[in-house]
Amino acid sequence: MSVDLAPQALDGSSSATAELDVVVVALGDLDVAAYDRYVHQHPDVTPYHASAWLFAVERAYGHPGKVVLAMADGQFRGVLPLVWVQRPLMAPVLSSLPFCDLAGPLADSPDVSLKLIAAARDLAWQQRAGRLEVRQSQPSVASSPGAGGTVPAGTKVRMLAPLPASSEALFAGFKSKLRSQIRKAEKNGLAVSVCDRDSAIDQFYPVFARNMHRLGSPVHSKGWFQSLKSAYGSQLRVGLVTLNEVPVGAGIVLVLGDRACIPWASTLAEYNRLAPNMLLYWALLANVCDAGCRQFDFGRSTVDEGTYRFKRQWGAEPHRLLWQAWYPDDRDQVSQQSETPGSPGLAARLRPVIERVWQRLPLPLANWIGPRVRKYITL
Template sequence: MSAELQARVSRMSVYPIEEYDAYVSRSPKATPYHSSGWLQAAERAYHHTAWLVTVHRDGSLCGVLPLVEVKPPVGLKSLVSLPFCDLGGPLADDDDVRHLLVAEAKALAGTNKARLLEIREGGEALDEVQTDSASGKVRMLCPLPQTSEALFKSYKPKLRSQIRKAEKNGLRAEIRTDIEAVDPFYQVFAWNMRRLGSPVHSQAWFREMKLAFGDQMLVGLVFLEDQPVGAGIVLLAGNQACIPWASTLEQHNHLAPNMLLYWALLSHVCDQGCQVFDFGRSTMGEGTYRFKKQWGAKPYELVWTDWIADEGTHQAVNKIQKQTAGSRLRPLVERLWRRLPLALANWVGPKLRRYITL
């Protein structure tokens, strides 16, 4: 006779977080985003409520689903697993546990009057000629060898020459774990986000991330003399590394700071024993996809599912990550945003970004 499953919904702040992190650390489908540090940063930087759906069997934890409740001043409240990243869905010992986790999440959405429950998960490896994903959003994963020397030898001559070009151009890279490294990172990141016409995360978000992740968050910096011209953040968990944010200053891109930034981070985590590097989300065939592919990354499915409230129940809607034309207003908004003074963009941006869950 199988043991009875017991589900529980808790505020992250009251759940024994050591038990949660221990389960995540041994789950084969876990990502660095599943760490309690991501939830802690969302609460402390943006004051969103973090929830944990858990399932126990015979008193032992056998499944978890982290959620963040996002309630904008205007619009619909949502529960997301997880916001501000590509994935963070349920981790479970078996399908029965997984189904119970999702059922409890839908019940929580109903209790909290959330219009939307969104669960973001990773899927299987994709064949690049698959027509169904030809214009879709994919996750780019790269296996790593045992040493950075072996990694460098695996690259094509053109990529190796681009890395050397950056060094010959007088650029130097640093990998840091101190919280002061957030400041030069943010200097580059905020400038680049304004250039892209997109609201920027608050500096407090990255500082809280650093406090929560500690040495499991690396800050890569590329300098031209004493000026930071490239910056990226890598999160670590077990044998995995992921890079949710990376930026360079456009006026220095001819010096190839992006090549040195990625090489510095990749070589570092490779020598630290990481076996997989997650380059993040890209659109199949576009520029960022080709950039990541040259480092050895391969496309994997992103499976995002929405449950939308309908007369007291939540109906599932599968979100296929297709590239869409978007709002007609978006190009105009982006052009206007680029014209904002940097200080104003950095003040207004975080007030909007905290409610943008992508």
């Protein structure tokens, strides 16, 4: 696919007219170094855009990665990472990207982004996909109409916090109530550490798996996290909160340049009275802040619900999520992942029933079945 256009630099300025080639490349044929150089310098990059995510998905679950590339004059002008999720007895899904909140296209201009998505749609229909998913984020917005904002309660948003130059400055900027909650966790006898050792996955996983079982949700395989650790290396860090050397809280952060995100964090419910979550988040924030990160992505939350308020207290602001799905009949469905009260879909009505059934499964059985189901759920 080739078109003529005047490519724009990331600052919006025009460059000389050039022919733009848009091609789809399998992960095994990708110039990984050039791809990572391009995404690392893009202002909208997330840690999920790194090629490491694609390699981890393929290694852990066997879902092949692909990248739509826009090239001009031998240089990258845009990229769209994709994963082909083949599901048993169902049409496959082409996703950017599975198992995370967002990825979507990175490009020199909005026009190039549209061409990347158009090429992905062509690929999806040629390969008989059931749908194409593209998950992106919008600029920061206020969270409630009463405060002059535009995002109503119930909307799914991405929570982003700026980070100062040091953890000392970060702690000093917290409100006194938050500082006292962190100190309370320490006084309760909890200890915390952050490391990038491979063995930390062994300590993280039991806490995570128990928490997922409590929530009634199928758990990722341990191999998924081991694959992520292998792919991201020292850019994946594990926070562990312990009581008498027994892990009671655990979380994972991914780092890319000056950006950090926390895809997973869990605590054991019976210890929540000791506030392990406060100590866990503080330790992870302090670690990445002192490592040079200047933005922390707390992940997806629902406006005005508990996790949303928890993240706001750390200084995070909402950014509306734009999740798009295209279907074979050319239907364009745009969702901010908000559920309309009073008119839930079938999946929303069934979810509480499924969760209750899952919670009643013995933990070893849930941990055996969970990964065999979770690998096909792109959320």
